[in-house]
Amino acid sequence: MGDVKGFLRHKRALAEYRPVCERVKDYCEVCILPKEKHSEEQASRCMDCGTPFCHWGCPIGNYIPEWNDFVFRKDWKEAFTLLDATNNLPEITGRVCPAPCEYACVLGINDDPVTVRENELAIIEYAFKHKLIKPRPPKKRTGKKVAVIGSGPAGLSCAAWLNQAGHKVTVFEKDEKLGGILRFGIPDFKLDKWILDRRIRIWQKEGIEFKSRINAGVDIKAKKLIKDYDAIVVACGSRAPRDLGIAGRDLKGIHFAMDYLIQSNKRLSGQQFAEFELIDAKDKRVVVIGGGDTGADCVGVACRQGASCIVQIEIMPKPAECRTKDYPWPKYPLLLKTSTSHEEGAERRWSILTKKFIGEGGQVKKLSCIRVEFARDSEGCPTMKEIPGTEFEIEADLVILALGFLYPEKKGLIEALKLELDSRGNVKTGANLMTSQKGIFSCGDMHRGQSLIVWAIYEGRAAASHVDKYLAE
């Protein structure tokens, strides 16, 4: 540890965001990259704990204290080496990870945690800027071929890792562009897409073959896949959205968040859509149902599209602003999060249940809502109760359903490969991530259910190492 007293000398300081008035006018990234000196100072706050809870809290086990120390000592190269050791996509997690590490940071007990996520970002951007990242094709090829289906964070991490192990990897993506949810699910103002392309170019040079617009299991038959490849990894995410089956659901103007975000991203990348397909918030009263991160992304997009007003509602009560007994340190707590999108303007309301949609001429116009409260039953499980007499309405021209995802899409690949599913509808695997079919592995949300990007990376890497072991047998 370079500076033992760093945390007493410096307060936590986040890098800056572009001013709201400026950023809402475009889709460029809202955050400004931290300056090196700033990161060095912030990294000095890291105490290099004997029991690094951050490292524990991070699903992929980033060597956080080690690279913080290197940053503090301006040894960016070593910092990068260690960051690269555990994370295939630090430029992504450095931007959009909710950073469980920071919630586990020991300084968080009685002070503000280290800016781990931003330090990560600083390291990886330094590495790109100073050309520390170069394609590193494996020295030897094993002669084995692996198909990775799905190019989201899990599929990509898995492919990269398998390729490093010397296997010939082909990534199949049914969309026209690679990246899955990274590309289409996250708005540009949070993650500019050139960042993804930059990484994919490196992997291409390392020898990974990427095939987009191919719906594996449909465009290529399952049998052929199984025949052509020594192992298959399916990582197609968990894309079936949770719906709200209430009256008026079939009115126009009610969309799933993912449809909204994907289209927005596609439009930005230049794709044209017919008028009837368009989901646009311009001059509309927008209601986003669902208070999570995706909902927040929708708020940001709607804002940029010029919505006349935006309301975000959530069924659960307003979370606490700091830790409660239910979430003692170092657990990842449920806290009130105010994202950059919220700062840009949206009304947020909690404890609201939508009872029905009310429309005019087939177009949604209003939501009929009621307030709810939660209590605990004898088992300690929360139960919801409507509060009589609190019914009210919200006017809306566009309703976005950001209620999370249920399970992977079952049509297509899962059926074709005859993969068994678990009780929640996700792909079932053994401890080695192998599915019910020999030689076919699954990872990421498709296996785990909807989760964080870091978990997807973790699963992708884990799958790669199991595949590698499988192929060695």
Next chain:
Amino acid sequence: MKDREKLEKFGLYDSRFEHDSCGVGFACNIKGVKSNDIILKGLTVLKRLEHRGATGADPKTGDGAGILIQVPHEFCQKVCAENKIELPRAGAYGTGLVFLPQDEKERNFCKNVFFKVIITEGGALLGWRAVPVDNSGIGKSAKATEPVIEQIFIGRQSPVAGRRSTASGQDNLDFERRLYVIRRQVEKAIRASRLKQKSFFYITNLSSRTLSYKGLLMPNQLGDFFLDLKERSLQSAICLVHSRYSTNTFPTWDLAQPFRFLAHNGEINTLRGNINWMQARESLLKSELFKGDLKKILPVIVPGGSDSATIDNVFELLTLSGRSLEHVMLMLIPGAWEENTFLDEKIKDFYKYHNCFMEPWDGPAAIAFTDGTKIGASLDRNGLRPARYIVTKKDLVVMASEVGVLDIPDSDILISGRLEPGKIFFIDTQQGRIIEDKEIKEKVSSQKPYGKWLKGNITELRDGSQLKSLPAGRQARVSPKRGHLMNDLRTVPMLKAFDYTREDLKFILKPMVENAQEPVGSMGNDTPHAVLSQRPQLLYNYFKQLFAQVTNPAIDPIREELVMSLSTYIGKGKNILEETPLHCHKLLVKQPILSNAELEKVRRIKKNGFKTKTISLLFRVKEKDSFKKALERICKEVSSAIKKGYTFIILSDRGVDEEHAALPALLATAGVHHHLVRSSERTQLGIIVESAEPREVHHFALLFGYGADCINPYLAYEAINRLIQEKEISLDLECALHNYIKALDKGILKILSKMGISTLQSYRAAQIFEAVGLSVDVIDTYFTGTVSRIGGATLKTIAEETLLRHQQAFSAQSLQQDYLATGGLYQWKKDGEFHLWNPESIAALQDATRNNDAKKYAEFTQLINDQSKQPATLRSLLRFQAVKPVPIEEVEPIEEIVKRFATGAMSFGSISRSTHETIALAMNRLGGRSNTGEGGEDPLRFTPLPNGDSVRSAIKQVASGRFGVTTNYLVNADELQIKIAQGAKPGEGGQLPGHKVSAIIARTRYTTPGVTLISPPPHHDIYSIEDLAQLIFDLKNVNPRARISVKLVSEIGVGTVAAGVAKGHADMILISAGDGGTGASPLSSIKHAGLPWELGLSETHQTLVLNDLRSRVRLQTDGQMRTGRDVAIAALLGAEEFGFCTAVLIVLGCVMLRHCHLNNCSVGVATQDDILEKRFRGSPEYLMNYFRFVAEELRQIMSNLGVRRIEEMIGRTDLLEVNSAILPWKAKEIDFSRILYKPNVPENISTHCTIKQDHGIDKVLDLELIKLAQAALKEAKPVKINAEIKNTDRTTGAMLSGKVCSIFGEEGLKEDTIYCKFKGVAGQSFGAWLAQGVTFELEGLTNDYVGKGISGGKIIIYPDKNARYKPEDNIIVGNTTFYGAISGEAYIRGVSGERFCIRNSGLNAVVEGVGDHGCEYMTGGRVVILGKTGRNFAAGMSGGIAYVYDVAGNFKKKCNMDMVALEKLTLEDMETIKNLLYRHHKYTESPIAEKILQNLQQEARKFIKVMPLEYKRILGLKDMENKLEVAEVSDG
């Protein structure tokens, strides 16, 4: 089978680890005039030393006592006549007492053997005489093993034909040799026989010169037991006496001393190595004098003897083969000569020459020796045993561990002296004079032209510039064997192949290179034992360093560096019975960690017949069994190298690649060493290890400890080079390697010193380690003689581990990284080694205790107790037997159980004030005990808070630094704990750097803020077991209400030490685990020193039970104690109390930052930083919740085990069994039967503590003093007391002072309120903890530990007014005077022994001369020395001022200048000296003081002021502050 043998075979006890330490002495007539009086005097000496001996459970059975006298011819004639034995003239017959079997048949068999051997050797058996004894007074156990004792008489001439028949002195020795040859043959024959009672058989001595009477007796029983000793006709001019105090739990008749030549008080630490080396030398033994007889006596060392018996064996051989007594003594126990600037070159040459073929027998020792004409005594290089002597006008000399053991009129005393470190006190009764040390050394060093021989034969491997010649690691890359060039790309796989991790670089190498120091860490060790770890482990990790505790002191390798040495002499050994120039034909390596250049020098050496062969340690990865074959090949190659005349071999693991892996260097080294010991060829060859493996200090210590002569750690150098190239280290390579080697040197010296060993030469091959988890086969073949008590990994496992490592580096699998593995040993890491304290367990414990959530606590215990996936502790492999449960309601309540809980000794200083007080508060509320730790306690805490709570710690620790150990502190305790060792760093001292000594810490420690505080490695009043008994006695006197506990750390032999401690009257013994500890310590000590409590506790319990000592003492254990299950297992293994440490801190907020040593604890637990301390969020409730949870969990277990009270479960190992289902792969062969062994004892023997110790404080002189001082104690009125005093009046003043303090508090009474005037010779600890207002004036002499811990009292000592000797030239007070003095005054008219005013905090003292190490570790006070000082003055002195009257003008050379400067006096100093001398003169009438006072201006020039640098700086700052304050005031 006897109990002892049973225990040794099935339990954990190992008789090799018994210790003794004793009273030794002699009386002698210088002129050789024989008398019965000398013998009576000897017996008196023996009796007066009785308090230094010990008794076992049976109060009448001592550990052994005896005397050695000249063969009393007149007496023999008389008794032979009675027995019809025809006795020739004096000197023409040999005699001796023989212990014989009780069984008549067996007895006759023994006698018959004697007869036959005598005949074959051409002697004559003159007859046997039954030695009359009266065994009515001796103890039960002594009686049970009492042999039949007969005296044998052997004639020089065979009745048939005289073989050799002249009668000169030389022939006298020739006869002695024949008697020796006879004795050895008889001993061997009986040992080899099948006699049932052969253990009874023992020949005390067989000589024409000396005769000994000894047995398993107490000193006062000896004279009554042997009726001979009542005979007036028994006469001798010499009487050597010995009283034994053994930790030995099973004392036997044969181990009583004196032996044939010597009696020993002390301990040989290097015994194992010495025995191995002697064995290795036996094939070379040749002697003109013995001719063919030599092989009849082999082995030289009788197996199973004590250390003292062993050195006697060697002493005997060397003496009888022609060397003089004094020569042999100097050869076996040399003084510290290397750094001694006062020693003549010639004498240094003598030492150096003998060093070439005899390693020192190292350890604290006062040895008295005699051949019947000459008698002498010698002290080890450290002077760690006391030895005082008196010479009288009437030619009488009395030497003993204490003065006052014989009543001698003061007017008769000619000299009152002490033995000095490394010196010999010698009397030749034939010449009728005392021969000075100087004369002896002059004489022996002139016998041969040693200097000339050395010049022509010793080649020194010079270092100097060798580091320069190493160009940036280039040379490191040349693989001599395989010709590979190691380029940078290859470094990473090489590092991986040898298991280097990122932590090795960051936590080990980097700090060593940057600071030239071993790295420091904190918070103990919670990782699995090597044998349990899922990861491949280096073989080094299977070994734990052993350390000295109680029975001998550790040394301070920094402050007492002058006694230490790393010099190594390598080359062919020679016959040690001769002396030739070729004996020193050696390569001298002063620093045995070789640079690459040095190694190449050795490799290419051609000089003087030196020749080096490199032997590869590689084996082929793919070949089956190649691991084992390689080991065999290497041994063969080594033997053949010897035949080809090679003098050195280099065992090299260079050249590892995809196909070749390396044998563990340690395995190869130890294997080769033992192979050569077995073939008696070891001394033919120097073993140099060229290995990539060793990197940290522990590795090097092991390699040396198992026989390596020199080591070249080439990969460590390479790794450092890499760190430099990567700019991780900003030093040049030369400097970096220099620092690294320096750090290693210091670290190795520290490991040596922990065991009390001073020289690497003695440490080499001494095997001072215990293995944990290695199978018997591996141990017996490669690490012969090493203790490994639970078995474990086999050779196959070790091979597998090696291959796994190799695979990680070179496997074809290409998920390969260009960075090293995490490690995770020193910090928890996701992909690193398992830790029991990990984020989950820490979080669960905090959550559970904060919210008093039993469910959460259950989650926590699950994380700790169920280690089936990754066992970390030995106890995790055990499970409870299924028995009939009892209802939980019947189990004793939580409230009773928590009283058995204690918190660990964490000082205020190491943890914050809030933490310390929170712990105390919680424990007081629960009725448990908290511990002050070392460093005092704020007296404000002694008073309860208004609400009834108390933050006073029940346990007050007494540690080696004695910081804040005032009388008041001691009286405010329920328990006084003597910390002998601590788990994190047993055997080491500590240091609190000045910048951490804040005002409040300084106040509680009674020192100056900002001044560094050093805790010495040993207690300087405990160098042996009888010293510990003395300290226990001292403390009990100060506070008779408090129980006295002794804290030990688990290691092999702790059971025997504990038995000694129990005999020393401790009320409670704490066995700490080596893996515990919260404080800052060197990482290598945290990880590699000390053993788990499962072993130590169980060994202790077993040993105590079998000796019926268990009933007298309670046992506590601690170290990584976390849950009720841990407590249950500890109880079943024998503990009745339980200590918690780390868990306590975690409950209070610690999250294992492991930053304690940085004062940077972000949660305010282990810091003194005000800002950080405010972050502390702990609360006593949390802790109470925790302990209640633990107790409740324990209750549940008790209920399941069918026990209602803890007493019922103590030692019930039958309720435990091994859970073999969860044994991890390396531990499949592990064997717990020794741990679970339950000694079978009769029902009347209690297996837990049931009776109180008898401390013997009901007859101390203080009771009288207290009675006489009632007026003072009741009304603070002055009283004057006059009393006689003798050496058996020990610790006078302590109980009185305790009374004063408990009545009047810290302030005590006004000066001189209780004024005691004594006359006589005071016993040990005179004036200990003397309180404010008490004055002790003594006319006479004193022994050791005068005024220890004096807290405001005044001590005045001057010799008897009738004495005619000059006090300023004679010893008036003993060693270790004013140790840990807090404040007060002392005036000593005369000279003191070693370590005057050691660790003085604030006493003002005047003395007229001191021995070595004066004012060591002093932090405050003023000391005036009006005479000579010894060497190493002011070592570690960080505060206070000493004024030395340097008349001889050589003081500078004697002063250790590391921390002090020598200055001239200022006016203020003059004033101080004047005042002190004025009082000195007033109280003692010292003429020296008078003389100086008369002409102070002139005399002042002869004074040298010894000023600690740090102290000066601090005083300077204070001055500034004061001035500023004044300035402000005047401004205002």
